[in-house]
Amino acid sequence: MYCRVVLRDSTRAFDREYTYAIPAALTDQVSIGSWIEIPFGNGNRPVQAFVLAVESSVDTDFYVKPLIRLLSERPVLRLDQLQLASQMRARYGCTYGDALRLMVPSAVSAVGDKIVRMVELIDPAEAARRLEDGEIDRLGHQRVIELLLEYGAAPVPEVLHACQISRAILKTLEKKELIRYFQQEIRRSGGEEPAYEQLDDFPPNPDQQQAIERIREALVAAGEIQHVQEFLLFGITGSGKTEVYLQTAKHATSLGRGVIILVPEISLTPQMVARIRSRFGSGAAVLHSRLTPSERYEQWQRILRQEVSVVVGARSAIFAPLINVGLIIIDEEQESTYKSETHPRYHARDIARKRAKICDAVIVLGSATPAVESFYRAQTGQTTLLRLNERIGKSRLPDTRIVDMRQELREGNRSVFSRDLTLALRRAIAAGNQGMLFINRRGMAGFMLCRDCGHVVKCKTCSVSLTSHLRPGSMPGQEQYQLVCHYCGKISHPPATCPVCGSERIGRFGAGTQQVEKSFNETFAPATALRMDQDTTTGRQSHAQILDQFASHQADVLIGTQMIAKGHDFPNVTVVGILSADLMLGMSDFRASERAFSLITQAAGRAGRGEAAGEVLIQAYNTDDYAILAAAEQNYEQFYLQEIAFRKAMRYPPFGVLGLLLLSGPNERTVREKMQHIHGVLTTRLAEDASQRGIPTEIELLEPGRAPIFLLRGRFRYRLIIKAQQAADLMNFLNTALNRFDYGQTAVTIDVDPYSML
Ligand code: ADP
Ligand code: ZN
Ligand code: ZN
Numbered sequence: 001m002y003c004r005v006v007l008r009d010s011t012r013a014f015d016r017e018y019t020y021a022i023p024a025a026l027t028d029q030v031s032i033g034s035w036i037e038i039p040f041g042n043g044n045r046p047v048q049a050f051v052l053a054v055e056s057s058v059d060t061d062f063y064v065k066p067l068i069r070l071l072s073e074r075p076v077l078r079l080d081q082l083q084l085a086s087q088m089r090a091r092y093g094c095t096y097g098d099a100l101r102l103m104v105p106s107a108v109s110a111v112g113d114k115i116v117r118m119v120e121l122i123d124p125a126e127a128a129r130r131l132e133d134g135e136i137d138r139l140g141h142q143r144v145i146e147l148l149l150e151y152g153a154a155p156v157p158e159v160l161h162a163c164q165i166s167r168a169i170l171k172t173l174e175k176k177e178l179i180r181y182f183q184q185e186i187r188r189s190g191g192e193e194p195a196y197e198q199l200d201d202f203p204p205n206p207d208q209q210q211a212i213e214r215i216r217e218a219l220v221a222a223g224e225i226q227h228v229q230e231f232l233l234f235g236i237t238g239s240g241k242t243e244v245y246l247q248t249a250k251h252a253t254s255l256g257r258g259v260i261i262l263v264p265e266i267s268l269t270p271q272m273v274a275r276i277r278s279r280f281g282s283g284a285a286v287l288h289s290r291l292t293p294s295e296r297y298e299q300w301q302r303i304l305r306q307e308v309s310v311v312v313g314a315r316s317a318i319f320a321p322l323i324n325v326g327l328i329i330i331d332e333e334q335e336s337t338y339k340s341e342t343h344p345r346y347h348a349r350d351i352a353r354k355r356a357k358i359c360d361a362v363i364v365l366g367s368a369t370p371a372v373e374s375f376y377r378a379q380t381g382q383t384t385l386l387r388l389n390e391r392i393g394k395s396r397l398p399d400t401r402i403v404d405m406r407q408e409l410r411e412g413n414r415s416v417f418s419r420d421l422t423l424a425l426r427r428a429i430a431a432g433n434q435g436m437l438f439i440n441r442r443g444m445a446g447f448m449l450c451r452d453c454g455h456v457v458k459c460k461t462c463s464v465s466l467t468s469h470l471r472p473g474s475m476p477g478q479e480q481y482q483l484v485c486h487y488c489g490k491i492s493h494p495p496a497t498c499p500v501c502g503s504e505r506i507g508r509f510g511a512g513t514q515q516v517e518k519s520f521n522e523t524f525a526p527a528t529a530l531r532m533d534q535d536t537t538t539g540r541q542s543h544a545q546i547l548d549q550f551a552s553h554q555a556d557v558l559i560g561t562q563m564i565a566k567g568h569d570f571p572n573v574t575v576v577g578i579l580s581a582d583l584m585l586g587m588s589d590f591r592a593s594e595r596a597f598s599l600i601t602q603a604a605g606r607a608g609r610g611e612a613a614g615e616v617l618i619q620a621y622n623t624d625d626y627a628i629l630a631a632a633e634q635n636y637e638q639f640y641l642q643e644i645a646f647r648k649a650m651r652y653p654p655f656g657v658l659g660l661l662l663l664s665g666p667n668e669r670t671v672r673e674k675m676q677h678i679h680g681v682l683t684t685r686l687a688e689d690a691s692q693r694g695i696p697t698e699i700e701l702l703e704p705g706r707a708p709i710f711l712l713r714g715r716f717r718y719r720l721i722i723k724a725q726q727a728a729d730l731m732n733f734l735n736t737a738l739n740r741f742d743y744g745q746t747a748v749t750i751d752v753d754p755y756s757m758l
Contacts, residue, residue, distance in 0.1 A: 001027045002058045003067070005038060006096035008048035012739065015095040018049075019058055021066040030054060030067070033075030033082065035104065037068040050100055051075075052082055074304065076104045078321055080358045087354050091727065093735055093750050094344035102344075103319040118184045119170060120153035121145065127178055134480065139489035140165040141173060148179065156181070165489070199278035201247055208240050208247075211386040215248040215364060219255055219326060223360040228353060232333075232378045233366040235388025236397075236634070237605040241366045242272060244388070245329045246279050248364065253283070253309045257326020257361070261312045262348055264335035270544055271569065272331070273312060280310045287313030287320065315340065315348045318355065325359045328352045333365040333374060334598055336591075339755040347753065349374075368605065369598040369636055372643050373654040398576070398607040398614030402632050404623045405580070416519050421577045421617045425557065428575040429527045433612060434550070435557045435575040436564060437529075438603045439516050448483065450498035451505040457495065459485035461714040468494060468508050488713045516579060517559050524557075532560040565602040571610025575617070578603050581631075582622040590652045591755065593627040597639050600631035651723055653753060659722040659730045660754045662707060665746040668716040674746050675704045675718040681741065682722075685733070698725040699733055715747075727752050 001022040007014060020038050022030045030036065034051040046068055058064055077100065085099035092099075121127045127145050136142050143163040147154065160167065173179045204212055211233060218229040233241050249259045263272055276284050285299045285308040302308055304321050311320040315338050318328070330338070330349060338348040349365070356363050365374055365383070378385040391397065403418040413419055425435050448457040448468060456465045466483040483492050498506045508515070513533045520529045532546045543563075550558045551570055558564055578600055600618060608614020620628055630639035648655050661678070665671040682701055689699075700723040707717035724730035730752055738748075 001030075002055045002064060003030055003034075003036075003051045004053045004055065005036065005049040005051050005067075006100070007040070008035075008050060008097045008100065010095055010097050012095060015089070015097070017052060019060070019064055020049075021058075021064045022054070023066050026067070026070060029070055029073070031075055032079055033077035035071040035076045037071055039065050039068060050077055050082075050096075050104075076304070076321070078323060080325070080355065081319065081321060083358050084319075084351070084355055088344060088346065088351075090735075091350070091354075091731060092344035092346055092752070093731060093738075098344050102316060103321065116184055117156045118153045118182050119148070119156055119159055119179050120182065121148045122177060122180050124149060130178075134482075137491045138169070139484050139491055140169040141178075141489075142491070144169065144173060145178065153182075153184075155184075169489075199275075201250070201279075202240075202243055204243065204247065205240065205392065207235075207388045207390070208244050211244050211388065212247050212251075214384065214386060215244075215327075215362065216251045218362045219248070219252055219257065222326060222362055228356045228361070228363060230353075230356075230363040230377075230383045231365065231386050232370060232374055232383045233364055233386045233388065234368075234370060234375075234378075234636075235366075236368045236391060237602065238391040238393075238609065239368075239388035240392045241331070241388060242275060245331065245364065245366065246275065249276075249310060249327060249329065250279065252327040252362075253280075255326060256324065257309075258322040258324050259310045259327045259329070260317060260320060260322060260325060260352075261310065261329045262317055262331065262338070262352075263312065263314060264332045264337045265314055265563075270547070276310065276312050283308055284310040284312060285320075287311065287317045318348045318351045325355060325361045327362050327364065328356055329364045329366065331366050333367050334369055334371040334594070336595065336755050341756070343749070345749075345751045345754070347755075369594075369601050369639075372594055372640060372647060375636075375640055376644060376654045396608060396613060397634060398604060398616045400604055400616040400618065400632050400634060402623050402628060403617050403619045405619050405621050406623075415523065416516055416579055417523060417577070418617065418619050421575075421619065422523065424575045424615050424617060425524065425527075425577070428615075429524070429556045431574075432572075433574040434553065434555075434570060434572045435577065436570075436573055436603070436606050437516055437520070437557060437559045437577045437579060438562070438565060438599075439513055439559070439579045440561060440599070448494060448506060448508055450501060450503055451507065452503035453498060453501040455498055455500040455506075457483060457499070457506075459488065459490060461485075461488055461490065461711065466492070467512065469514060513559055513561060520557060520559065527556040528554075529557040529559050530555040532558060532564050562599050562603075565599060565606065569609050570606065573606055573610075573614070574608060574612050575615050576603055576607040578616070578618045581618045581620040581628055582625060590647070590650065590658075593625075593639075593643060593646075597627040597631050597636075597643075600628065601634060601636070604631070604634065657724050657727045657730055657753050659724065659734065660749075660751045661720040661722065661734070662717060662749040662751075663719075663743075663746050664712070664715040664717040664749075666715055667745075670744075671716045671718050671746055674743070675720065678738070678741065679704045679720060682720075682733075685736075689733075698729065699723070 002019055003022055004017045004019055006017055030051060031054055032051055036049055036051060037046050038049050039045070040047040048071065081103050085096055085103070088094060088099040089096060128149060130136055131142060131145055136145060140163060144159060144165065147159060147163055156170065159170065170179065174181070215231055218231070222229065233244060235241050245261060249261065252259050261276065273286055285303050287296065287299055300321070303311060306323060311317055311322050313320070330352060333349060340346050352363055355361065367374070374383065377383040401420070403420050405418065408418050428435050448466065449455070458465050466485055469482055469484050481494050483494050495506065497504050513531055517529055517531045530546055530550050549555065553572060581596065581600055604616040607616050618628060618632055622628070626642045627639060647653065652658065663671050663675050679701065686699060686701065702721040702723070704718055704720040707719040710717055722730060734750060
C-alpha cells in the first residue's frame with residue numbers, strides 16, 4: 001500500500017504531494033488524515049507529514065521509500081479539512097502545511113507526547129525587585145514576570161498567548177537569567193464534562209419564528225441545492241438573534257448535522273457560552289483562547305472522537321474537526337477579529353463559505369451592524385436577509401446625543417468629560433445605577449508632544465509615536481510614568497525636555513484609558529471605577545473577573561476600550577459615554593467608518609438593558625461626520641447608503657478587492673530596490689496580459705511607497721497596493737508573477753482584502 005502525503009512544515013518550493021510506501025505492519029492504521037513521519041530528501045531527514053490519500057498501486061518504476069512511523073493513533077484530519085486546505089493554498093498563497101497547522105493546532109502537538117515545556121522565574125524575589133526598580137525595560141518582559149509572579153510556573157504556549165509575546169522574548173529572559181525552562185508531564189482531566197443545567201427554548205416571537213422557519217427549510221433542502229444557502233440575520237442587540245441561533249442549531253443536530261458557532265472573542269462572551277451549554281450540555285465543545293494546552297487538546301479530542309455535535313469558538317474554530325457540518329453561524333459577523341493578522345491571512349467568513357460548499361452546509365451571519373459587504377450581498381440577493389425588528393422585553397432603545405467637544409473647549413471645559421456627561425454620571429451614581437465609558441485607546445495618552453516645535457516622541461526602532469502609561473508602584477504615590485511602544489513593547493522614560501528643541505513645554509496629549517481612569521477618580525471620588533483593556537487583562541482569568549466585579553456592582557463605572565462593548569448585559573447601566581468618538585475615524589483605512597459606526601452602536605447598546613431608561617453621550621470634535629450622525633440615530637441603513645456610495649466611487653469592497661504586498665528588511669535600500677524590481681515585473685506582466693487578451697486588464701497597480709508604519713522593530717517597510725475585481729484574479733496574478741522571485745533577506749507579506757493597511 002502507498003500513501004500520498006504533504007509536508008507539515010515546508011517552503012513553497014517543496015509544497016507538493018509526495019508518495020511513500022506503507023510498511024505492512026501499519027497498513028491497517030494509516031488512512032486519510034493520518035499524521036506521520038517520513039524520511040525526506042537525500043539525507044532522509046525525518047519530517048512530519050499528513051496523509052492526503054491511500055492507494056493500492058503507484059505509477060512509477062523508482063524505489064518508493066517507506067514512511068517511518070505514525071505520530072498519532074487516530075487520523076487528525078478529515079477529508080473535508082484536506083479539501084479546504086487545498087483551496088486555501090490558491091486563495092491565500094500559503095502552503096498545505098500553513099493551512100493544516102491551523103487545523104491541528106500546535107498545542108496539540110505540544111501535548112502529543114504528554115510532556116509540556118514549562119517556564120518559571122529562577123528567583124522570584126529578585127525578579128520582583130528588578131521590576132520595582134524599573135530595571136525591566138520592555139513591556140513584554142514586564143508582563144512575563146508579572147504573570148509568573150502570579151502563577152508560579154506556566155506552560156510556554158500559554159505564556160506566549162497570555163502576554164502576547166514571541167518566543168524571542170522568553171529567550172532573552174532566559175539569557176538574562178531571569179527565567180528557566182523545565183518539562184512537565186500533563187495530567188489529563190479524565191475527559192469528564194461537568195453536568196449543566198438544562199434550559200428550555202423560549203417560544204419565539206413572530207420575527208424569530210419566521211427566521212427559524214426559513215433556516216430550517218434551508219437545512220432540510222441542503223444537499224439538493226447546488227449553491228450555498230446563506231442568511232443575514234439583522235437585528236439590534238437584544239432582538240433575539242442568539243435565540244434563533246440556538247433553535248436552528250437544535251434543528252441541525254436533530255437532522256444529524258454538526259454545528260459551528262463562531263463568536264468574535266470568546267472570553268468576552270461568557271453569557272453566550274452559558275446559554276449554549278444550557279441547551280446542548282456536554283454535546284458542545286468550547287474552544288476558547290485562554291484554555292491551557294491540555295484543556296484545548298481535550299476539547300479537540302472530544303470533537304475528533306465525535307462526542308459533540310456543536311462547536312463554539314473564536315475565528316479558528318471554523319477549522320474544527322467536526323464531521324458532517326450542516327450549519328455555520330457567525331455572530332457579530334462584521335468584527336475584525338474574524339480576520340487573521342498572521343499568515344495565512346484568512347477571513348473566517350470566507351473560510352465558512354468554502355467549508356459550507358464542501359459540506360453542503362447553511363450559513364447564518366448575525367449582526368446589528370453588518371459589514372457593508374454582507375449587507376450588499378443581501379441587497380443583491382446573494383444572501384437572504386432576515387430581520388428581527390424589535391428588542392425583546394421591557395428594555396427600550398436609549399436616548400442618544402452627540403456632544404460637541406469644541407464647544408466645551410470654547411466655554412472653558414478642558415476635562416475629558418463634557419458637562420453633560422458629568423451631570424449624567426453623577427445622577428446615575430446617585431440613583432444607585434452604573435455607567436460605562438469607552439475610549440478607543442490604551443494607556444495614558446496618545447503621544448508626547450512638544451508644544452513649541454511640534455515634535456512627537458517616537459520609538460527609535462518603529463517610527464510610531466510612543467504611548468504613555470502609568471506603572472503602579474508597590475505603594476501609593478510611587479506610580480511612575482513610562483513611554484511604551486505598542487508595536488515592539490520597548491519602554492523608555494519620558495524626556496523632561498524636547499529632544500529636538502530643548503523646550504520644557506513637552507507633555508502628554510490626548511487621553512487613553514488610564515488617563516480617563518485618573519480623571520474619573522479626581523472628578524467623581526468617592527465613586528469608584530474599574531478599568532479593562534489589554535493591559536489589565538493579560539492574566540488568564542482577568543476578563544471574566546473584571547466583568548464579574550462590575551456585574552456585582554463593586555464599582556460604579558467601567559472604563560475600557562472596545563473590549564467592554566461586546567456581549568455582556570449589565571442591567572444596572574443607565575449611562576454610556578463614548579469619549580472622542582472621532583478618534584476612530586482618523587485611521588488611514590477604508591473600513592474606519594464602518595468600524596466606528598459599529599463600535600458606537602454596540603457601545604450605545606450597553607445602556608438601558610434593564611428596567612431603567614438608558615442615556616448615551618457621544619463626545620466628538622467632528623460632529624457632522626456621517627458615521628457618527630447615523631450612529632447617534634441608531635440607523636444602520638442611513639449609514640449603509642452613504643458608505644456604499646463611497647465604496648462604489650473608490651472601487652473598494654464589495655466593488656473590487658484590494659491586495660497588499662509588503663516587503664520588509666533591515667536595510668532600507670535593499671527593500672526599496674526589491675520593491676521597485678517587483679513593481680517592474682508586475683507592470684510588465686500586466687502589459688503582456690493585456691496585449692494577449694486584447695482588452696484592458698481589470699487589475700490596477702498603484703505606485704509603491706513607504707508603508708504607514710515605515711519602520712517596525714528595526715525593519716524598513718515598503719508597500720504596494722493592487723486593485724482588482726475578484727480575489728481569485730488577483731491571487732492568480734500575484735502567484736504566477738511572484739513564485740519565481742528571489743526575496744533573499746527581504747520578508748514578503750501578501751494580504752488580499754486586508755483589514756489593516758499594515
Ligand atoms: P441578541 O442575540 O440579538 O442580542 P438575545 O437572543 O440574547 O438577543 O435575546 C435578548 C434577551 O431576550 C435574552 O435575555 C433572551 O434570553 C431573551 N429572549 C430571546 N428570545 C426570547 C423570546 N422569544 N421570549 C422571551 N425572551 C426571549
Ligand atoms: Zn520641541
Ligand atoms: Zn517600537
